[in-house]
Amino acid sequence: MKDLITIAMPKGRIFEEAADLLRQAGYELPPEFEDSRKLIIDVEEERFRFILAKPMDVPTYVEHGVADLGIAGKDVMLEEERDVYELLDLQISKCYLAVAGLPGTRMNDVAPKIATKYPNVAARYFREQGEQVEIIKLNGSIELAPLIGLSDRIVDIVSTGRTLVENGLVEYERIVDITSRLIVNPVSYRMKDERINELVERLTSVMQEGVKLR
Numbered sequence: 001m002k003d004l005i006t007i008a009m010p011k012g013r014i015f016e017e018a019a020d021l022l023r024q025a026g027y028e029l030p031p032e033f034e035d036s037r038k039l040i041i042d043v044e045e046e047r048f049r050f051i052l053a054k055p056m057d058v059p060t061y062v063e064h065g066v067a068d069l070g071i072a073g074k075d076v077m078l079e080e081e082r083d084v085y086e087l088l089d090l091q092i093s094k095c096y097l098a099v100a101g102l103p104g105t106r107m108n109d110v111a112p113k114i115a116t117k118y119p120n121v122a123a124r125y126f127r128e129q130g131e132q133v134e135i136i137k138l139n140g141s142i143e144l145a146p147l148i149g150l151s152d153r154i155v156d157i158v159s160t161g162r163t164l165v166e167n168g169l170v171e172y173e174r175i176v177d178i179t180s181r182l183i184v185n186p187v188s189y190r191m192k193d194e195r196i197n198e199l200v201e202r203l204t205s206v207m208q209e210g211v212k213l214r
């Protein structure tokens with residue numbers, strides 16, 4: 001396909017919102033787009049190739065240039081620190097990163113343990129606070145860690161706050177607000193600037209119109 005643009009899409013909770021946004025920007029994606037198990041989906045009419053990646057891996061595909069564009073949470077960008085440009089704040093999948101733990105507890109004085117899926121973000125945050133901590137990397141169910149004594153605190157995503165409440169945890173510090181971003185490979189941006197800028201303009205006008213997302 002001539003002028004093909006490859007977009008790395010995060011599988012999981014961002015996917016539908018991102019697909020909605022592209023449709024609202026006037027791109028025609030097939031109805032089965034969201035239901036497919038295929039990892040590469042060509043939409044020839046729009047000259048788009050979508051690759052479906054784990055959310056944390058999206059910046060890796062874009063940095064290596066096998067995807068021109070990608071959609072990734074700011075949490076992922078902060079954790080991965082890849083060599084890509086952020087083009088647009090898409091204002092979807094809003095949440096924030098926070099420090100949480102059991103109520104009324106102090107952190108251990110010596111090397112308190114912090115469980116998280118975001119070891120780089122957590123290490124940087126506590127370093128900036130001047131606190132020496134031990135980071136324990138987990139891949140999910142982070143809220144479990146303080147409940148069973150694996151850690152003093154967690155650093156994790158909060159959205160509605162329901163997971164914290166239902167597990168009897170409280171938020172101690174809010175670290176940073178998170179939304180999803182449109183990211184680009186720097187070389188792709190130079191080589192395919194016309195098509196990429198058109199996409200950015202169309203997405204920007206959808207967001208300015210304040211179209212209600214599903």
Ligand SMILES: Nc1ncnc2c1ncn2[C@@H]1O[C@H](COP(=O)(O)OP(=O)(O)OP(=O)(O)O)[C@@H](O)[C@H]1O
Nearest residue numbers: 011012013014055056073074075093094095157159
């Ligand atoms: N509870 C939430 N509410 C809103 N947005 C969230 C929430 N949890 C995560 N996010 C955002 O959505 C992105 C993708 O989250 P998702 O849970 O789909 O993937 P993941 O955390 O990598 O999960 P998995 O490892 O199970 O694939 C995160 O990077 C973050 O930006």
Ligand SMILES: O=P(O)(O)OC[C@H]1O[C@H](OP(=O)(O)OP(=O)(O)O)[C@H](O)[C@@H]1O
Nearest residue numbers: 140141142156157158159160161162163
């Ligand atoms: O504030 P809330 O609305 O409750 O959302 C926050 C939860 O959502 C995410 O977990 P996810 O559902 O991705 O599961 P995970 O444990 O596999 O990371 C995050 O890690 C929190 O646990």
